[in-house]
Amino acid sequence: MRRLLAMALLPLLLVAGCSDPGQALSNAEATGILNVGVVDNPPRAVLGEGGDASGPAAEMITAYADSIGAHPNFQGGELNALAAAVERGEVDVIIGADEATKGVTATSSSGEGGVVLVGDQEGPLEDSINSWMADQG
Template sequence: MRRLLATLVLPLLLAACSDSGSALSRAESTGILTVGVVDNPPRTVPAEGGEVTGPAADLISDYADSIGAHPSWQVGELDALASAVDRGEVDVIIGADAEAKGVTPTSSAGDAGTVLVGEQETPLKESIDAWLAERG
């Protein structure tokens, strides 16, 4: 009985101690970075079929690749996307010219602008900032 209990409880304890709730951990483990996209040509241009083009889309695709993930695009308005970040449904937002409640910008990436992440997503923000710094 104790062995059965230990088998059931140990995974729960390990999960509680890990940072599996962070957007960065989720993207690395699932291989999917959920990207909120504000339609903002030429920086972000949502196209038919669900693809997104533009320098911000290229930038976040390259970042996602660097962490072993690929982007899953969610097009919407900034405030709605910021709310989705807060609920953990979207990891980052690209294409925005303004800030919104609950999200914070990463370092600027020239023509691509900034990537917005949840205020509580320090590991993801630090990862993106370090990646941008390495790119020079």
């Protein structure tokens, strides 16, 4: 009986673990983790060994994550693959890219850190990053 109940609940648990569109900011605040996709683009963003990232974009997103009570979890990849990960809710933001691509929108961030890309449906996260950037200027 327990096995049947567990098998019946498994699909619900898997769905519950997926990120809903528009929830990246609240999820990052609740879990304390901001999932950051890194497009290797020296010197702006460089993914190092052990999951660390360096460069102005990494420093900027680390400071932003700290401002919302989170820390960045960096993962590298190509822009299109990371954009697909954003759509699946596996990545919250992308750094290191030179421009937006399908499924992601550039925030107003700029300067030597470049743009921060968020999912097209992640208005609260985009607004939060834009507000934080305005306060830094």
